Amino acid sequence: MPDIFVFLRPLGLRLGLVLLLVVVVVAIIAPVAFPVSPWEMVGAPFTPPGEDGLWLGGDTLGRDVAAGVAYGARVSLLIGIASALAAMAIGVVIGAMSGYFGGKVDLVLMRMTELFQTIPAFVLAILLVATFNPSLLTIILTIGAVSWPPLARLTRAEFLRLRHREFVEAALCQGERTWRIVLGHILPNAISPILVVTSLTVATAILLESALSFMGLGDPNLMSWGFMIGAGRTVIRNAWWMSVFPGLAILVTVLAINLFGEGLSDVLNPRVSRRRS
Numbered sequence: 258m259p260d261i262f263v264f265l266r267p268l269g270l271r272l273g274l275v276l277l278l279v280v281v282v283v284a285i286i287a288p289v290a291f292p293v294s295p296w297e298m299v300g301a302p303f304t305p306p307g308e309d310g311l312w313l314g315g316d317t318l319g320r321d322v323a324a325g326v327a328y329g330a331r332v333s334l335l336i337g338i339a340s341a342l343a344a345m346a347i348g349v350v351i352g353a354m355s356g357y358f359g360g361k362v363d364l365v366l367m368r369m370t371e372l373f374q375t376i377p378a379f380v381l382a383i384l385l386v387a388t389f390n391p392s393l394l395t396i397i398l399t400i401g402a403v404s405w406p407p408l409a410r411l412t413r414a415e416f417l418r419l420r421h422r423e424f425v426e427a428a429l430c431q432g433e434r435t436w437r438i439v440l441g442h443i444l445p446n447a448i449s450p451i452l453v454v455t456s457l458t459v460a461t462a463i464l465l466e467s468a469l470s471f472m473g474l475g476d477p478n479l480m481s482w483g484f485m486i487g488a489g490r491t492v493i494r495n496a497w498w499m500s501v502f503p504g505l506a507i508l509v510t511v512l513a514i515n516l517f518g519e520g521l522s523d524v525l526n527p528r529v530s531r532r533r534s
Contacts, residue, residue, distance in 0.1 A: 270520020276513030280506075284334055287327035295324040295480040303496050314498040316488060322498060326506050329482040333463045333510060336397055340462035343401025345408055345455045352412025353439055357420055367413070370406045378403040382465055386474045393476050396469065400462045411454055415447035449525040453518055460514040467507055482507050 293299055297320065304315035306322075313322040355366040373381075385399040419425065420443060428438045469475055470483030471490075482503040489499025 267520040267523045269516040270524065273513045273516025273518075273520055276509055277517055280330055280510050280513060281334065283327050284330035287324070287331055291321065291324035291327055293321070293324065295320060295328045299324075303492075306498050313502045314496070316485070316496070316499050317492060322485070322502055325480045325485050326482070326502055328480045329485065329503060329506065330510070332393075332476075332479045332481045333466060333507075336393070336400065336466045337459040337463040337514075339397045340400035340404065340466075341455050341458040343397060344404035344458055344462075345451065347401065348405035348408025349412050349444075349451060351405070352409040352414075353416055353444065355409070356413040356416025357435075357439055357443070359417075363413070366409075370409050373403070374406045379465065379468060382469060383472070383474065386469055391469075391474050391476055393479065396466060396476060400465050403465075404458050404461060408451065408454055408458070411450055412447065415450060416443055419443050419446055450522075453522040453525060456518040456521055457515065460511045460518070463507065463511060463514070 298318055299321050300309045300311050300315045300319045302315060302317050302319045304311050304319065306312065306314040308314075311321055311323065313326065316322055316325070351366050351370065355363045355370075381403045382399050385402065386395060389395050389399075425438060425442055428442050433441075466475065466481065467483030467486070470481040471487040473487065475481050475484050485503040486500045489496060489503075493500050
């Protein structure tokens with residue numbers, strides 16, 4: 258129990274965790290709270306919030322905005338977490354190889370990483386999604402493919418810092434294989450900052466997915482917050498709730514993830530936290 262209290266000591270971490278739990282609960286209970294599909298018409302078009310049983314109002318086709326927000330939470334969390342894990346997988350592999358082997362391997366991999374970083378992530382994401390058929394899998398892979406360079410550079414820096422430590426030299430002297438040294442000795446000691454950056458990547462992935470859906474490049478079979486904002490932007494003066502409530506959902510979710518990530522950084526890297534303060 259004391260370890261849990263130490264982990265939850267930062268105020269930002271606690272606040273972010275509470276907000277994040279609220280979003281997760283909303284995503285889980287969406288099918289129970291709203292058994293009707295968010296695509297179905299359940300009321301009159303442009304129903305104001307609080308009327309006819311529609312808590313957050315209705316959109317241009319009479320669909321329930323609250324149902325869309327709840328189901329959109331499922332889509333955003335799924336895409337955000339899956340994309341961040343895909344980015345971590347790519348970035349950790351490339352960064353580990355670059356940092357451990359060095360030399361020409363490091364040169365080639367870092368030049369490739371810098372090439373990806375010179376291209377704006379959002380522009381590259383639009384190009385990739387527009388080239389292939391927009392679907393859930395395509396969006397996840399696309400966001401993962403444009404989000405890995407920071408993780409690769411961080412992993413490389415951690416491997417460069419750790420590869421000449423005594424425990425690594427001891428493992429080399431004992432004749433352990435490269436993969437055992439990388440996975441069993443170096444990576445566990447480098448995982449803390451990687452986890453922090455990965456958690457923050459979830460927020461970036463949610464913003465990217467929302468922007469793609471806003472532009473009509475999301476999965477047409479899934480209700481997402483970006484799609485809802487895009488659908489309501491032409492009538493925002495008359496039906497402000499169509500864009501405001503999905504926008505608030507994005508704001509709360511991204512804020513919660515950022516607070517959680519910053520708090521996690523304070524817990525896992527207390528020296529850095531004390532230096533900032």
